[in-house]
Amino acid sequence: DTGVSQNPRHKITKRGQNVTFRCDPISEHNRLYWYRQTLGQGPEFLTYFQNEAQLEKSRLLSDRFSAERPKGSFSTLEIQRTEQGDSAMYLCASSHRDSFTGELFFGEGSRLTVL
Amino acid sequence: GDSVTQMEGPVTLSEEAFLTINCTYTATGYPSLFWYVQYPGEGLQLLLKATKADDKGSNKGFEATYRKETTSFHLEKGSVQVSDSAVYFCALSDLTGNQFYFGTGTSLTVIP
Numbered sequence: 001d002t003g004v005s006q007n008p009r010h011k012i013t014k015r016g017q018n019v020t021f022r023c024d025p026i027s028e029h030n031r032l033y034w035y036r037q038t039l040g041q042g043p044e045f046l047t048y049f050q051n052e053a054q055l056e057k058s059r060l061l062s063d064r065f066s067a068e069r070p071k072g073s074f075s076t077l078e079i080q081r082t083e084q085g086d087s088a089m090y091l092c093a094s095s096h097r098d099s100f101t102g103e104l105f106f107g108e109g110s111r112l113t114v115l
Numbered sequence: 116g117d118s119v120t121q122m123e124g125p126v127t128l129s130e131e132a133f134l135t136i137n138c139t140y141t142a143t144g145y146p147s148l149f150w151y152v153q154y155p156g157e158g159l160q161l162l163l164k165a166t167k168a169d170d171k172g173s174n175k176g177f178e179a180t181y182r183k184e185t186t187s188f189h190l191e192k193g194s195v196q197v198s199d200s201a202v203y204f205c206a207l208s209d210l211t212g213n214q215f216y217f218g219t220g221t222s223l224t225v226i227p
Contacts, residue, residue, distance in 0.1 A: 003158075004158070033215075035217075040219065040220070041219050041220070042119075042204050042206075042217030042218050042219050042220050043159070043204070043215075043217045044217075045214055045215065045216070048213065048214070055213065056213065056214065091158070091159070093159075103161045103164070104159075104161070104215060105160075106158040106159040106160065107158050108156075108157065108158045109158065
């Protein structure tokens with residue numbers, strides 16, 4: 001069990017560029033979550049998947065944000081036409097629905113800086 | 116909607132002092148309640164949880180009791196150590212268990 005892995009750990013980009021973050025959950029976990037965390041705030045829910053199905057996406061911040069989990073394993077979060085307000089830490093977490101103990105396993109996050 | 120409000124920090128304590136971090140919640144029904152901790156340079160990890168009223172979660176000397184009457188889940192530790200320095204997040208999961216709501220976090224620094 002290598003834990004939840006996120007890449008890249010830090011991304012610096014210019015306003016208007018597209019960025020993509022990848023999350024590899026714990027292998028037997030079928031639920032995967034994306035959160036955003038800004039300085040001094042707690043994680044803010046964005047979306048989640050059960051296997052490859054995206055079951056909740058209404059919290060995605062705008063239509064510039066999209067997420068996929070094509071084969072029910074890793075997931076990507078893409079932000080198009082980045083804005084300075086998108087600068088934040090993007091967190092991925094996973095859990096296993098069938099043995100859900102209320103524990104989310106978090107990655108270390110991907111920090112986005114938009115110049 | 117569901118939400119969590121926790122005590123603002125930062126909190127600075129001397130080693131062996133008593134710790135309380137307050138957390139109150141607003142939710143429909145009976146959510147599950149959690150404390151997560153984030154040590155410097157690491158991801159969030161579960162510290163303790165309680166799934167129904169009057170349950171007490173405990174781990175690593177930390178405790179929190181699910182109080183339905185006061186809608187609270189305060190975190191306590193009798194004697195903090197330098198290694199407890201971290202950011203602590205109170206959280207709840209909704210009735211479906213599909214969404215978690217986090218507080219803003221409380222930064223704790225313990226000095227020797």
